[in-house]
Amino acid sequence: MSNGIPVPSGLEGHAVTVPNASEWVDKVLWDTQQYAAAGQTFLDFFQAIPASLPAGNLTQAGTIGNNVMIIRSIGVFIRATVLGINVGLAAEVISKQGVLRITIGAKDYGVWPIHLLPVGGGVAGYASDNTGLIPYDFSNLGVPDPRASYNLTRPLLIPPNLNFRVRLEWAAAIAVTAATNLTVCLKGEMGRFVQ
Amino acid sequence: MIPVPRNLRKHQVTVPNAGEWVDWILWDTQIYTDNTTTRLDFFLGTQASIVDGNMETGGQMPGQKMFLLRGIGVDILPPLNSSATTTPLSDVVALIHHGAMRLNIGSKSYSEWPLYLLSAGGGLYGNPYTAAATVTYGSNGVPDPRACYGLARPLLLTSNLNFSARIEWAAAINTAANCRVRVMLKGELGRPIQ
Numbered sequence: 001m002s003n004g005i006p007v008p009s010g011l012e013g014h015a016v017t018v019p020n021a022s023e024w025v026d027k028v029l030w031d032t033q034q035y036a037a038a039g040q041t042f043l044d045f046f047q048a049i050p051a052s053l054p055a056g057n058l059t060q061a062g063t064i065g066n067n068v069m070i071i072r073s074i075g076v077f078i079r080a081t082v083l084g085i086n087v088g089l090a091a092e093v094i095s096k097q098g099v100l101r102i103t104i105g106a107k108d109y110g111v112w113p114i115h116l117l118p119v120g121g122g123v124a125g126y127a128s129d130n131t132g133l134i135p136y137d138f139s140n141l142g143v144p145d146p147r148a149s150y151n152l153t154r155p156l157l158i159p160p161n162l163n164f165r166v167r168l169e170w171a172a173a174i175a176v177t178a179a180t181n182l183t184v185c186l187k188g189e190m191g192r193f194v195q
Numbered sequence: 196m197i198p199v200p201r202n203l204r205k206h207q208v209t210v211p212n213a214g215e216w217v218d219w220i221l222w223d224t225q226i227y228t229d230n231t232t233t234r235l236d237f238f239l240g241t242q243a244s245i246v247d248g249n250m251e252t253g254g255q256m257p258g259q260k261m262f263l264l265r266g267i268g269v270d271i272l273p274p275l276n277s278s279a280t281t282t283p284l285s286d287v288v289a290l291i292h293h294g295a296m297r298l299n300i301g302s303k304s305y306s307e308w309p310l311y312l313l314s315a316g317g318g319l320y321g322n323p324y325t326a327a328a329t330v331t332y333g334s335n336g337v338p339d340p341r342a343c344y345g346l347a348r349p350l351l352l353t354s355n356l357n358f359s360a361r362i363e364w365a366a367a368i369n370t371a372a373n374c375r376v377r378v379m380l381k382g383e384l385g386r387p388i389q
Contacts, residue, residue: 028309053365054309125287126322
């Protein structure tokens, strides 16, 4: 029997998964969308397959396919589209005037102000400039430390093939100096069939 | 297992049926070539210098050794044996912000992470200054051993099982110079007692 469909006994030896066996692995699901310089009122995440691994790792739009994911932590990463250009101010505007909402199935499972959701990573650095100019502009949402993550008091379990979505919302479109990339990270564990 | 004749057992170089576990970090370093590299593979070979890596066998733990992987870190380092003592902050940000790493064990993927989540757990902390030039530096995450990405589920790499890590960037990145990218697997090594 596979997903309710009987498998003829002669074909069971060709199964590509180990029958009745599953495993759980550390998992971060992430997706990236771009906040336009002119502003956005909302951005939806995890609704399409990303073009590259650095942009995201969802393999099936809007669901986690036949797997199970337990979300223990949520974070937002903000980075410039043009490196070193005014991302600090954009991050301040975007994070302190917006909220993140997670929807699983047709239900709302929580809303948080974005600035309360540090991703728990990023670069720690220093710059001094003998010319008196600021040589490089970058910032992280929160301290770049895995411990600086927002952990859910009640983890959320996403079952197989159930739609889910994360939306960032702003009351109005707020212009920023340059378009800015926003990445939502859902951290936890994934359960999958053993192969 | 090849049977050892009884009269030869006294010549064994390991204590029979005895093992030990010690704190261990496996690391490997590869060069990011300015404006060229879009992916780098780690742990597939041995390094000429211990500074760049400590794999004994390319792509796997050698016979009778196992590694329990508990945490992963990635950092960007200045060129080896160079007078450039720090990697420019702009290069660290560019490579860390735009890369992702996948860990493969056997023929399966055992998850993937954005590089900015894989804090190195160490690095420079201070206030360097020179009146003659701009000084910048950066590390992946706060330079603190507690600031490490710990796996929610540790992974046991058994002996002679292939594994590797691959870092991908969506496009080649313009850096000030070629950089060294280091991946560190943190955990414990199991080995026979000698």
